[in-house]
Amino acid sequence: MKKGTILFTAVFLLACLVMLLGCHSKGADLHLYTWADYIKPELVQQFEQENKCKIIIDTFDSNEGMYAKLKAGATGYDLITPSSYMAKIMNDQGMLLPLDHAKLPNLLHIDSEYLRIAVDPEMKYSVPYMVSYTGFGYLQDAVMDVTPSWKMLDRSDLKGRMTMLNDMRETIGAALKSLGYSLNSVNDDELSAAKAVVIGWKKNLAKFENEQYKTGLASGEFLLVHGYSGDILKVQEDNEQVAFLIPEEGFSLACDDLVIPKTAGQVDLALKFINFIHTPSVAAANTEYITYLCPNRASYDLLSEEIKSNPGIFPDEVTRSKGEVIQDLGESNIKYTKIWDEIKAAGD
Structure with a gap:
């Protein structure tokens, strides 16, 4: 009887151990906070x-909305995809972890041409x-x-059928x-002039919008939209016009x-994901699917000719020279916030 009890206990403990190991093998959850439809x-x-x-994917529709949510105390995210200027703000405020390059061997594939204009060139x-x-x-x-001009937004014949980004x-x-100034200007006169231009454009807009403009354009609800290259190229699949x-x-x-927030619970898994994303074959597949360019030079040869010849993904050198990266303006960011509030209130 005692031997039977011992045997039963041993079997029971073994079963518990198997159950524990089985639970562990299911692995962890990686919580990704990103833009909608942003990975294959x-x-x-x-x-x-x-x-x-x-x-587990949660989405945001603006950098400012994402930032406000985190500053309000939201936690639980292991990986976030802010725009570069917002990533700098978050890092300056101690919200991000430094990256362990020893666990990111695929960083060697990052396009050095992009890094020359990057906000965080040393990653x-x-x-x-x-x-x-x-663009449009x-x-x-x-x-x-x-x-090919921002003056398209002055067109009264398109009134009510155009949108601009709510950003x-x-x-x-x-x-x-449109006025010939830097998009990072902090000059009060230039910003005042820009405010007047946007208020003028607003009279012709259906709304400021970050997500529905894509499907609205494809369906014909909107005729012209201000938006991101990848979003617009993606809906060409739905409407060849x-x-x-x-x-x-x-x-x-x-x-x-x-980026990895300081509150991340799965740092090693987040690093594995970053390295995975920059595997050349993965980067190429992602670019093909979402029609944004992953700046992974080793992936370019793996792309289809259709993608490599698309000027919305690989613009020519002259066009690229007219592009400007949005920078964090420090204390001057408040100037943009004030103007944006005044634009939103205008005509209401």
Whole structure:
């Protein structure tokens, strides 16, 4: 009887151990906070299978909204994809972890040409994820006499059928560029002039919008939209009349970065994900799917000719020279916030 009890106890303990090991083998959850539709789903599945984990995705539609949520106390995220200027703000405020390059061997594939204009060229706290260019999407069969200029927003014949990004830096930056100024200007006179331009454009807009403009353009609800290259190129799959152009006065050249917040619970897994994303074959597959460019030079040869010849993904040198990266303006950021509030209130 005693031997039977001992045997039963041993079997019971072994079963418990197997259950514990089974739970452990399910792996951890990687919480990713990012823009909508910003990674090829099959790549998510591949990473999950290779690392025996689950990726849980939460989305934001603006850098400022994401930042405000985190500053209000939101935690639980292991990886975030802010634009470079916002990543710098977050790092300066002690919100990000430094990156362990020893665990990121694929950083050697990062395009050195991009790093020359990057906000964090040494990748101390951020790794570039996707590069985009801000311009116009429009319907070729509905908008006549198209010119590659921000002045398209002055067109009263398109009133109520146009949108602009609900993003103060992008939209005020577009007005600054239309006037021949830097989109990082902190000059009060230049900013005042830009405010007047945006208020003028606002009279012709359906709304300021960051997400629905894509499907609205494809469906014909909107005829011309201010937006990101990848978003507009993606909806060409739904409507072949959609075209993308970059304004000749200049434009915002942006990069969204991969960063790890200080509150991350799965730092090692986040580093594995960053390294995975910059595996050349993965970077190429991601670029093909979301039509933004992952600045991974080793991936370029793996891209289709259609992607490599698309000027919305690989603009020529002359066009690229007119692009400007949005910078963190420090204490002068408040100038943009004030102007943006005044623009939103105008005409209400």
